[in-house]
Amino acid sequence: MKIYLNGNFVEKDQAVVSVFDHGLLYGDGVFEGIRSYNSLVFKLDEHIGRLYETMHTLMIRCPLSKEGMAQAVVDTLKANNLKDAYIRLIVTRGEGDLGLDPKKCFDKPNVIIITDKITLYPEALYNNGMEIITVSTVRNHPEAINPQLKSLNYLNNILAKIEAGNAGYAEAIMLDHRGFVAECTGDNIFIIKKGEIRTPSQGILKGITRQCVLDIAGELSIPATECLMTRHEVYIADECFLTGTAAEIIPVVKVDGRVIGDGKPGPMTKQIMDKFHTATLTQGTKY
Numbered sequence: 001m002k003i004y005l006n007g008n009f010v011e012k013d014q015a016v017v018s019v020f021d022h023g024l025l026y027g028d029g030v031f032e033g034i035r036s037y038n039s040l041v042f043k044l045d046e047h048i049g050r051l052y053e054t055m056h057t058l059m060i061r062c063p064l065s066k067e068g069m070a071q072a073v074v075d076t077l078k079a080n081n082l083k084d085a086y087i088r089l090i091v092t093r094g095e096g097d098l099g100l101d102p103k104k105c106f107d108k109p110n111v112i113i114i115t116d117k118i119t120l121y122p123e124a125l126y127n128n129g130m131e132i133i134t135v136s137t138v139r140n141h142p143e144a145i146n147p148q149l150k151s152l153n154y155l156n157n158i159l160a161k162i163e164a165g166n167a168g169y170a171e172a173i174m175l176d177h178r179g180f181v182a183e184c185t186g187d188n189i190f191i192i193k194k195g196e197i198r199t200p201s202q203g204i205l206k207g208i209t210r211q212c213v214l215d216i217a218g219e220l221s222i223p224a225t226e227c228l229m230t231r232h233e234v235y236i237a238d239e240c241f242l243t244g245t246a247a248e249i250i251p252v253v254k255v256d257g258r259v260i261g262d263g264k265p266g267p268m269t270k271q272i273m274d275k276f277h278t279a280t281l282t283q284g285t286k287y
């Protein structure tokens with residue numbers, strides 16, 4: 001496996017960065033998870049756009065332009081001969097002296113691109129739907145670490161994932177600081193009620209798959225709204241599903257012990273899954 005590291009391709013065991021990298025020392029860096037299907041990178045510009053927005057706020061100056069980054073992604077996929085891949089982009093603050101201050105770094109961010117595979121949930125869950133719970137770990141307050149920042153500081157979600165795992169569940173709903181439904185640990189959440197699609201509007205990572213589902217809803221003339229959402233609304237929904245680059249679209253059939261709809265993946269969820277699947281195979285950056 002060849003890893004892109006600062007403009008070079010290096011073998012996996014040689015792809016190393018310093019223990020003084022502030023990404024390791026402080027979680028000071030950004031990342032993206034992207035997929036390619038059948039030699040098409042899905043929503044590449046959107047993922048790179050979000051990466052550069054996070055870097056803008058964190059004031060990380062990437063040595064590559066957005067176009068250069070897109071080219072590097074494609075080159076890495078080609079170097080590894082991968083048609084279907086999971087792509088992990090990482091830009092760290094780079095090496096520096098000890099101490100939080102980014103000024104201690106030498107203004108040389110490390111740029112890493114890994115192309116590999118990822119499976120998040122077993123296939124059966126996509127057919128039968130999954131059961132999730134709400135965990136007590138509250139999603140980051142937007143004025144602390146804004147959930148829109150896809151930074152290397154993912155402990156908020158990891159703590160929630162641990163809580164879910166301890167309780168025997170693969171995924172969990174996180175509430176925001178006010179108690180409204182925010183999102184899951186690595187996925188956005190949607191409900192369908194009386195033919196309308198709803199998804200939380202705030203305190204979330206604005207998922208690219210989420211936007212794709214909102215676009216699909218538009219194409220299918222299904223009304224879709226981004227709104228505040230309570231757990232009660234989730235419990236009484238007709239259908240529920242999660243979206244994410246890694247998870248794609250996965251139906252949810254039980255939440256906190258409450259059966260959703262008739263306890264099976266719903267017809268509209270299946271229709272959206274179908275459309276999404278087609279989009280992944282037909283749209284994207286060719287390589």
Ligand code: PXG
Pocket residue numbers: 032033034157183184185186187188205206207208209210243244245246
């Ligand atoms: N919410 C959170 C907190 C995420 O981390 C999503 C929603 C979905 O966003 P996208 O843009 O992917 O539709 C994410 C993305 C992993 C992994 O390694 C996690 C994500 C993406 C890829 C891989 O578990 N999370």
